[in-house]
Structure formats: structure tokens, C-alpha cells
Amino acid sequence: MRQTLVIANWKLNGNTALLKTMAEHFHHVDIQEQVDVVICPPAVYLKTAAVLFEPTGIKLGGQNCSEHGSGAFTGEISAEMLSDIGCSYVIIGHSERRAIFAESNEMIAGKIKQAQKGKLCPVLCVGETLAEREANDVESVIREQLETALVDADFDNLVIAYEPVWAIGTGKTATPEQAQEVHKMIRDWVAKKAPESAQKIQILYGGSVKADNASTLFHQADIDGGLIGGASLDTEQFDAICKAA
Numbered sequence: 481m482r483q484t485l486v487i488a489n490w491k492l493n494g495n496t497a498l499l500k501t502m503a504e505h506f507h508h509v510d511i512q513e514q515v516d517v518v519i520c521p522p523a524v525y526l527k528t529a530a531v532l533f534e535p536t537g538i539k540l541g542g543q544n545c546s547e548h549g550s551g552a553f554t555g556e557i558s559a560e561m562l563s564d565i566g567c568s569y570v571i572i573g574h575s576e577r578r579a580i581f582a583e584s585n586e587m588i589a590g591k592i593k594q595a596q597k598g599k600l601c602p603v604l605c606v607g608e609t610l611a612e613r614e615a616n617d618v619e620s621v622i623r624e625q626l627e628t629a630l631v632d633a634d635f636d637n638l639v640i641a642y643e644p645v646w647a648i649g650t651g652k653t654a655t656p657e658q659a660q661e662v663h664k665m666i667r668d669w670v671a672k673k674a675p676e677s678a679q680k681i682q683i684l685y686g687g688s689v690k691a692d693n694a695s696t697l698f699h700q701a702d703i704d705g706g707l708i709g710g711a712s713l714d715t716e717q718f719d720a721i722c723k724a725a
């Protein structure tokens with residue numbers, strides 16, 4: 481049985497007050513044993529988060545890391561640095577990074593390598609745009625994203641998040657059947673690359689997950705939890721999503 485994983489992606493939101501509220505809440509609420517919870521606040525809050533969340537069992541992750549290990553790369557943060565301040569995970573290749581910051585599949589491959597080298601578990605985001613879905617290109621787009629990002633990757637230290645771009649922050653969610661179809665395709669793809677890892681790897685769904693749709697999505701055969709954006713900023717809502725797992 482795969483452990484359910486729920487990851488909060490705060491994006492460019494939140495502050496110390498929200499960290500305190502969230503940590504206080506989860507200090508008193510028991511997270512079920514079968515669920516792992518990870519919070520990815522903006523990088524400047526990670527150190528504070530490491531202290532505040534320590535008693536809760538919630539793990540921490542970065543929202544991005546550099547494809548370089550060190551050097552003259554002003555403004556960048558390395559995987560090793562994230563690991564050094566207490567992170568266990570890092571989100572790589574989020575569609576906002578791909579679209580707004582022009583991250584290519586090749587850059588993303590470099591980041592995956594750095595993350596694994598830095599002892600972090602990368603959460604690789606893949607997903608198609610609405611135009612690609614309407615052109616029946618879902619499978620080829622996602623295969624290409626997987627093939628290029630995961631060259632030489634360690635499949636035993638990896639999470640994949642299927643995030644249809646048209647569902648992120650839009651209030652439109654993939655139906656459980658649509659999501660399951662893609663998740664199965666991803667697991668089948670992993671089975672060809674790393675047969676031993678296919679049944680172990682956690683594949684998360686992301687895209688307008690809320691308290692009221694989380695349970696049906698998470699109970700699909702190949703959906704092992706969620707990557708949560710907007711709803712992860714609301715303590716009650718995020719708590720309900722964790723409990724739906």
C-alpha cells in the first residue's frame with residue numbers, strides 16, 4: 481500500500497502569522513498515520529517553519545531549487561541549502577515556473593539531479609494545457625516532460641505530480657476519471673523505466689483540489705494524494721483535505 485501524501489504549495493503567499501496559525505492547529509490535530517503532510521512556504525519562511533512545525537510531524541519542502549550546485553548565480557537557492565535548513569522535498573517544474581520563468585524540460589532535468597544529489601525528494605510537476613488536451617496531445621506532452629526531466633533519475637526518491645495546467649487556480653478540476661487515466665499512464669511509463677519502482681512511486685494530483693473533491697480524487701487507484709495550491713492557505717480547508725486522504 482502506498483502512503484498518501486498531501487503537499488501544500490503556498491506559492492508567493494503567506495507570512496509568519498499564517499505559519500504560526502497552521503503550526504498551532506496541527507500541533508493539536510492528529511494527522512492520521514497513513515498520511516504524510518508537507519508544507520512548501522516561500523523560501524524565506526522555511527527556517528522559521530522548521531522550528532514551528534517540528535512538533536507536528538509535518539515535513540517541509542522548497543518550491544524550487546537551482547539546477548546549479550553553487551557558484552555565481554545571484555538570487556538562486558540550491559537543493560543542498562534547502563536540505564541543510566530542514567527540507568525533505570522540493571517542487572520542480574511547476575507549470576508557473578515553466579510558463580512564467582521559462583523553465584525548459586532540460587533545466588528541470590538539472591534541478592531533479594541537484595535535488596536528488598542534495599538528498600531531497602523532488603516532486604516533478606507535469607501536465608498539459610487546455611489546448612493540448614483539446615488537441616488530444618495529453619499523453620505525448622506528458623511523456624515528453626517525463627522523458628526529458630527524468631533522464632538518469634532515481635525513481636526510488638521521486639514523487640510525480642500530475643497538474644493539468646487548465647485546472648491550476650481556475651476552480652476547474654479534472655474529473656476523477658480524467659485524472660486516474662493520466663495517473664495510470666504515468667505509472668505504466670514508470671514501470672517501463674524502473675519496474676521495481678512503479679508500484680511504490682507516489683503520483684499526486686494537483687489542480688483546484690478542495691475539501692469537497694479531495695476524497696473522490698484521492699481514492700482513485702493510481703492517485704496517491706495531492707499537491708494543493710489555493711486551498712492550502714486556509715487552515716480549516718487544508719486540514720479537511722488532509723483528513724480526506
Ligand code: PEP
Nearest residue numbers: 648649686687688709710
Ligand atoms: C498548484 O499550484 O500546484 C495548484 C494545484 O494550485 P491550486 O490548488 O490553487 O489549483
